[in-house]
Amino acid sequence: MSYLLNDPATFAEESVDGFLAAHRRLVRRVPGGVARASATPENQVAVVIGGGSGHYPAFAGLVGAGLAHAAALGNVFASPSAQQIYTVAKSVATDAGVLLSYGNYAGDVLNFDLAEQRLRAEGIPCRTVRVTDDIFSAPPEERDKRRGIAGDLAVFRVAAWASEQGMDLDAVVDLARRANQRTRSFGVAFSGCTLPGATEPLFTVPVGQMAVGMGIHGEPGIAMRPMPSARELGGLFVEGLLNELFDGVMNARGARVGVILNGLGSVKSEELFVIFATIVAELDLAGVTVVDPEVGEFATSFEMAGVSLTLIWLDDDLEAAWTSPAYSAAYRKGAVAESNTPAVADQVIDQTYSVEVAGSEASAAAGSTARDVIEAIRVVIHGQVLELGRLDSVAGDGDHGIGMQRGSRAAADEASAAVSAGAGAGTVLCRAGDAWANKAGGTSGALWGAGLRAAGERIGDQLRPGADVVAAAVDAARDIVQSMGGASVGDKTLVDALVPFTLGLTARIDNGETLAVAWSRAAEDATAAAVATADLLPRVGRARPHMEKSLGSPDPGAISLALAMTAAAAVFTEASLRKEES
Template sequence: MTDDIRTKKLMNAPEDIIPEAIEGMLSAHPDLLTVEGATRRAIVAKDGPRDGKVGIIIGGGSGHEPAFAGYVGRGLADAAAVGNVFASPSPEHIMDAARAVEGGAGVMFLYGNYTGDVMNFDMAAEECEGMGIPARSVQVTDDVASAPKGREKERRGIAGDFFVFKIAGAAAEAGRDLEACYAAAQHANDNCRSMGVALSACSLPQTGKLNFDLGPREMEIGMGIHGEPGMRRGHLESADAVSDELMQAILTDMELGKGDEVAVLVNGLGATGPLELYILHRRIAQILGERDVKIHHSWVGEYCTSLEMAGASVTLLKLDDDLKTLLDMPCRTPALTVAGSLEPVGKRTRRTHAAASSTSGIERSDLAIDGPVTPVRFRQMMLAIADAIHANRDWLSELDGVIGDGDHGVTMDIGWTAVRKELKDPTDETVSETCARMAKAFLDAVGASSGPLYATAFRKAGEAVSDRLNLDAGAMVAWIEGICAGIQSRGGAQVGDKTMIDAWVPAVAKARETLQSGGDVIACLDAACAGAKNGRDYTAEIESRRGRSAKLGERSVGHMDPGAASAHVMLVAMTEALRE
């Protein structure tokens, strides 16, 4: 049956793909790279970090190799935080990188403008500031297909990372302070534009299924590097016609005139070889030549991929004297070497930074004990969620593949697997203490957008019932409200945005309505399930207004939001577990 057909990948166990890839990268480049930190997800330059130098930390999801760890090395990034496939690294991954490279001059985080990356890097920046480490962040926003002119801050980052990272690394190598490094990187981002085309889909290692359908004679113009749909889908055209369309979009957005100078990147998305990429560059050079725009330097090859996706992107960086100087400065990394002499590395002092710790003792004799949901039953309900998410993993990822990057089910499964491992041994703890452990386990394992959202949700939910040992109907409703409030406080989504909030808000409303009518715990949970289902189904009727799918507009109508679907799965699982 076609449902059983899986894509082919050279891998061992899917859950080991990231640590094994990191191990292989380190064994291939022992002179350049090492790994530091407890998470083993911070790849650090052996000869980059040093006292008095701004620490440059880049990062993002795996699957884009050589981005991001391939740009770690002298003169470029000091470290990369490595996330799961198509998922942001977690704050702890990022902090391992920051602690490894901080040299007393502050750190700068650089990453693509995606919801998960923004939330996770923001949390890491907040932690840095709390430890006395100055931190700045630059979100790369080069993709002209993802938002119109005038709304550049909404654009996603694609292959333009290559140029922005290079400029930032050179500025730090030159000894510029944190604010000057930030200004140089932001200036590069402001003058960088990209546009891509996809000729085929890619598949996640965990699912082995193509993220979306693209016909044998079709192409997607404006495709994102996670498989997000682009501006339009159409009939496959010639290399020159594709180049013309990509360049028209870039040049309409970027002011280039006679005598201007640019750097050019023609980037393969994973399954498009140099032969085709050079044909694209041929036409790009012709177009720029017709405008009397000079190419200072070109790079042609795979620099920011999307697993095995076929297709390419074009990036232009408009140069001035400072950007040209920084672009030409030498660097030595696995994926990029710019020739030139590099001064010997100076002294490096290993610093220790104590994170703020908080301990709170709970006086169990003060806690309310009425209610059927004991801490043991609550733990069983959470384990039931982990089982249900695992069982529905592929379905949730398929929903996400239609309007997003296809990893929602995989990401949620990783998070809940970590929760299952954390809760496998019985402990004498309260519901709120269990929630705190769940939050840390989920966040450390996942990253992505789900990590910060559900970590905050679990903390808020636990706080909402911190005065109780057992949960009654009112406390159970308060716990669900805490989940919803935590997600909204971290992510900012509202009803109608086509997100998980469209399921959680009606779940809360129905549960509270049933509680006010005298319903017991099971009745309130049943009502929450019904509300979540209504909200889940409603998302198929509306356009997306947040996240990667927001770029689709009307094309997102008719497709259920995967986050709303997983919210319903969670509520049903915990309800059935309690009923049993």
């Protein structure tokens, strides 16, 4: 796939720039995403959606009357950071509160939950509805683990309609949850997609085959089936969705459904219409009435050749919402009344850097070492970005290398700026962590950011930390990573390398080894543990639905953690040698 781009690293940001330039009458820039051009009406619940880039019209194209009030936009296939989500929600919040709604992916859950906690702490009422419509990503008894795909549109429409009817936050949440409970999707792919700047697709489908149950982030399918005709695919879709009715409905006959036939990138309108003819005929045969169907692109995955079918089983309220007017950059239905709320200017992101000077020269000296460690991590990640992406594409979405590259680069820049401002080690690490989380997004971005901040808070800015304090800081980072991510040793995540590194470091320092020696040997422990994850099956995260595919391949998060700790070891060893020479 050839992309028209300037720099793969800035592709998502520049795409948003162009989107805003094209739709100035409808949307405005806010830090972390986009919002309706007009202010949220007083006492109206603000519906805030979001997710990674690469899925247009989700999510920026679904901001407008009858749809979302704002969208937080992450980088390519990476969730927006907690900071982005928070600032986007703040920009449109009213006293009535905020509803956060998004597809159910680990990185999105982690970052949206952090943003919700921050909003609530500031007195802004905030609730969440996660979309879980993909029937192939988890069995019915584990619906809360399912992914959100094109069913996002149905849930967003219902939530926005409820908000614009003047319902309070509880009522908006209840109706959005009802919509999610009654929404089911089934997707297939005929080829994978390629990330901007990459040379290979995230997955391939053998000629004459079809991947069933793929994800919109380039996750490979759950199973392979022979390539069907359009008529056979339409029948397969309907049969699959009618076999899983929502709770309390035993027979589809007499039901009314909203329908979304979604092209994932390179399957275009004429092909979709051919498939849709069969879908309508099959639903008619089953006694199901189709209401206001949508055929087109609503949740894409770059140039993936794929299609998904979504059914939302309607009741009176849901049908009123589904058929209501809407007007956004990418979705328009009926006639929308002109807004009587004032337009709001773009919000400029303040790039001014300020930091309190460290409490001691010793801590400032340690801050320089912390900066060197983060710079070393940036360098090694940059050199391994393609390999980390390859490892991630085995059973995930292939963006781990790019995300780590973005995060480490932002952290290194922020650490350097903090040192130049005279910051101590604690502030250097905290600022670097915040920058990492904000720029990387996704699960790894949030965890690395939180880990660095936890370490910085433990070290502080008053003294040059000894080896025991450094070990305690690493353990604080481990603790927050495990508590936030919910992973344990054996789940095939970065925790499988982080825990042995932490235990090894602490034990060796307790036995009197120097920081440089203890860190180097602990890094060896982390590397061995990371390599050993090849024998594990993932129990959490995006790779979980494809666990067998990852057997024999190590976890990219564990590998990148081991690489980072090894790079840091070289910095501590060099610093120790300089100290001996002086």
